[in-house]
Amino acid sequence: MTRDESAGTVILGYAPLFVTDYARFHHRGLMIDSSRHYLSVGQIQRIIDALPMNKFNKLHWHIVDSQSFPLNSPSEPELVKGAYSTKLVYSVDDLKTLNQYAHRRGVEIIFEVDVPGHAASWAAGKPELLADCIAKYGYNINNLALNPVNEDTYVTLKAILSDIVEATGTSVLHLGGDEVVYGCWRADPAIVAFMAEKGWTDYNQLMNYFVTKADVIAQELTEKVNPSTSRTIHWEEVFSANCDVDDDTIF
Numbered sequence: 001m002t003r004d005e006s007a008g009t010v011i012l013g014y015a016p017l018f019v020t021d022y023a024r025f026h027h028r029g030l031m032i033d034s035s036r037h038y039l040s041v042g043q044i045q046r047i048i049d050a051l052p053m054n055k056f057n058k059l060h061w062h063i064v065d066s067q068s069f070p071l072n073s074p075s076e077p078e079l080v081k082g083a084y085s086t087k088l089v090y091s092v093d094d095l096k097t098l099n100q101y102a103h104r105r106g107v108e109i110i111f112e113v114d115v116p117g118h119a120a121s122w123a124a125g126k127p128e129l130l131a132d133c134i135a136k137y138g139y140n141i142n143n144l145a146l147n148p149v150n151e152d153t154y155v156t157l158k159a160i161l162s163d164i165v166e167a168t169g170t171s172v173l174h175l176g177g178d179e180v181v182y183g184c185w186r187a188d189p190a191i192v193a194f195m196a197e198k199g200w201t202d203y204n205q206l207m208n209y210f211v212t213k214a215d216v217i218a219q220e221l222t223e224k225v226n227p228s229t230s231r232t233i234h235w236e237e238v239f240s241a242n243c244d245v246d247d248d249t250i251f
Contacts, residue, residue, distance in 0.1 A: 029058030029110070035065030035121065038088040041098060048102045059102060060110045060174065063090070066141045069121035071095075071113075075159035078125030092167040099168040110233065111164050114176030115157060116146040116210050129153050131191060133184035143181040148210035149194040158217045171225040173218045177243075178235035180207060204241040211243040219246065 030051060032039060039047070048059060063071050069082030072089045083089045095111070102109050120141035123130050129146055137143035146153050161173060182203040185191045195206060215232050222230040233250040234243075 023055060023057075027058055028056045029060050030056055031060040031062055033062040033065065034070055034090070035062065035068045038068070038070060038084060041090070041094050044098055045101055048098070048105055048107055051107050052105050057106060058108050058110060060112065062112045062114065062174075064121060065114055066118045066120040066144065069124070071160070071164075073160045073163045075163050076125070076156055079122060079156075079160070080125065082121035082124035092163050095164060096167045099170070108172075109168070109170070110172055110174050111168065111170060112174035112176055112233075113157070113160055113164070114174075114178065115214060116148055116153075116207075117178065117180035118142060118144075118176065119146045120144040122146065126152075126156060129156060131184050131188040133187035136187045137181060137184045142179065143184055145180055145184045146210075147188065147191065148185070148206055149191050154213055154217060157214060158221075161218055161221055165221045165225060169225055171222040171229040172231045172233065173222055174233040175211075175214050175218060176235055177207075177211060177238035179237065182207075204243075207238075207241045208243045211238055211241075211245065215245055215249070 030047070032044065032047065044059075044061075051057070051059060064082075068084045068088070069079050070084070070089045072080040072083075072091050074092060080089055099109050119130060123144070129150060129152060131145050131147045134144065164170065164173070185203060185206060191206070195201075195203075198205070200206060211234070218232045219230060222232075231248055231250055232246065234245070236251050238245065238249075239251045
């Protein structure tokens, strides 16, 4: 210890103290929605820069929704027709760049492809994937949902998720599941016939059918990356619908 009488200070070179500090919550996240409000790669990088400064460690990226489909998926190139414009899109290289940028700053990006609801933007590239309910429910694009009885829906979803996982190496995928308008499904004769064939009377059963198929796709992809950290995330409506999901599912 040294003392500077003139300055009235004491310099302590060593103290037998140890400081142990950790965050109260493991998940400290911020969500961005690039469907309703497009953000450039540079803007997202600035958001990522700000996260560790404020002790956040997760960036939840809600990539697509009813309003636009800005993800240019090489496996499903038609879907990007649902973007606001050809300039307001993200390539898989952009996803890879941002994911690496975030990791170097201690931030994990959680990529969300919200299904089966909020799917109006899918129609620009693949209208056959939507439930046939536009005549009755098209007054609000948030009402439109994917067709869960069309097997091409799952083929397309797998292709999109595969592109994301391949580009980023993520072992966590968010599949949305919020605000599905069951009336949209009820308005589609093919879906109604499928329900009758199954003997189902509750549209939560159809929701469970979709979620379980979608989750298997996500789990198979992420388990190849890292089985111990493989997780699927949903909004709370999937929980409320009592869907049969994996024990590790996060809501």
